[in-house]
Amino acid sequence: MSAIKCPPGIKVFNKIADFRQWRRSLLLEQKTLGYVPTMGALHQGHLALVTAAKKRCDHVALTVFVNPAQFAPTEDLSTYPRTLQSDLEKLASLGPGVTSAVLVPQVHEMYPAGIELDVSKQKGTFVEVLGLSQQLEGTTRPNFFRGVATVVSKFLNIVQPEHAFFGQKDIQQCFVIRDMIRDLHIPTKMHICPTVREESGLALSSRNVFLSPSQKKYALVLSQSLKHMESLYRSGTRDASTLLQAGIHLIENARKQVQETEDWELKLDYVSINSAKDLNEIKGDVPKEDGCVISMAVYVGKTRLIDNICLDVELDD
Numbered sequence: 001m002s003a004i005k006c007p008p009g010i011k012v013f014n015k016i017a018d019f020r021q022w023r024r025s026l027l028l029e030q031k032t033l034g035y036v037p038t039m040g041a042l043h044q045g046h047l048a049l050v051t052a053a054k055k056r057c058d059h060v061a062l063t064v065f066v067n068p069a070q071f072a073p074t075e076d077l078s079t080y081p082r083t084l085q086s087d088l089e090k091l092a093s094l095g096p097g098v099t100s101a102v103l104v105p106q107v108h109e110m111y112p113a114g115i116e117l118d119v120s121k122q123k124g125t126f127v128e129v130l131g132l133s134q135q136l137e138g139t140t141r142p143n144f145f146r147g148v149a150t151v152v153s154k155f156l157n158i159v160q161p162e163h164a165f166f167g168q169k170d171i172q173q174c175f176v177i178r179d180m181i182r183d184l185h186i187p188t189k190m191h192i193c194p195t196v197r198e199e200s201g202l203a204l205s206s207r208n209v210f211l212s213p214s215q216k217k218y219a220l221v222l223s224q225s226l227k228h229m230e231s232l233y234r235s236g237t238r239d240a241s242t243l244l245q246a247g248i249h250l251i252e253n254a255r256k257q258v259q260e261t262e263d264w265e266l267k268l269d270y271v272s273i274n275s276a277k278d279l280n281e282i283k284g285d286v287p288k289e290d291g292c293v294i295s296m297a298v299y300v301g302k303t304r305l306i307d308n309i310c311l312d313v314e315l316d317d
């Protein structure tokens with residue numbers, strides 16, 4: 001932390017107790033706090049959450065924490081981008097008084113009992129949101145939402161924000177956290193903000209830095225196939241398998257082109273249409289009254305990207 005230069009006006013804490021003392025001062029001044037949880041490597045998607053938080057609240061705080069509990073032993077915990085100094089500069093670039101505080105806690109404070117990536121060796125307290133965590137992302141990342149729900153519940157307890165802001169890009173995470181907040185009676189109002197995209201349509205993601213220029217070009221297949229399915233839906237196609245086949249066709253074409261011309265692979269992990277009520281998979285016609293989420297994960301080389309669209313769903317109120 002000593003090597004980090006804090007931009008003027010932004011308090012950077014690495015001890016939970018120091019953050020809490022600052023948070024208490026806001027309570028005494030009757031100021032509201034909006035909270036944006038992140039794993040750092042900030043981009044315009046994160047900054048849009050900060051801006052939305054500032055519109056609603058007197059102060060905005062972020063956490064920057066690459067949470068080991070949401071990574072499987074085989075995943076990219078050690079290589080996940082860590083760019084705290086430039087993250088702080090990006091927050092400062094939003095203007096004075098937009099971000100008030102950033103908490104960058106240490107792993108041992110967040111996980112006093114230690115944290116093993118192998119779930120069978122873990123000790124301590126964990127939070128699981130049953131019914132929403134095993135499908136979609138949970139198929140490939142079976143303990144991911146347990147790690148997310150655990151760390152977000154810790155942070156909501158530490159930060160005690162009136163409002164918390166999450167991105168639609170991680171739509172299943174939003175569903176999981178929404179139910180966790182409800183079930184644990186956490187006194188925070190959750191907001192889901194739209195996915196910020198490059199002009200090309202590519203959803204911004206911290207992991208995009210791993211893409212080569214040609215991978216970035218082929219990564220457009222995620223947003224393009226979603227858009228294609230959306231336009232079919234809007235023109236009256238309701239059968240989930242017809243919609244999915246149309247998306248899969250585009251992804252398969254891209255996969256073949258990559259196979260013929262590149263030295264890396266493009267691989268569909270999943271594409272699925274799920275009810276916006278309970279994230280159960282929809283077979284047959286999409287019921288308009290429930291709304292649906294079309295989501296997918298695609299490996300572009302070694303980088304796994306996700307994206308989604310929500311149809312006939314009000315995500316935020």
Ligand SMILES: Nc1ncnc2c1ncn2[C@@H]1O[C@H](COP(=O)(O)OP(=O)(O)OP(=O)(O)O)[C@@H](O)[C@H]1O
Pocket residue numbers: 037038039040044045046048049165166167168169170193194195196197203204205206207208
């Ligand atoms: N393009 C985006 N638009 C809006 N919100 C986003 C976008 N990307 C991420 N977020 C949101 O920012 C918050 C923090 O996400 P995180 O730090 O994991 O960034 P990320 O870009 O999603 O990283 P990763 O590449 O690991 O998925 C989450 O609520 C996430 O949904």
Ligand SMILES: CC(C)(CO)[C@@H](O)C(=O)[O-]
Pocket residue numbers: 037038039065067070148151152170173
């Ligand atoms: C919510 C979160 C910060 C928890 O580590 C993470 O899953 C993310 O960045 O989306």
Ligand code: BAL
Pocket residue numbers: 039070170
């Ligand atoms: N934005 C989700 C964090 C992760 O993929 O680990």
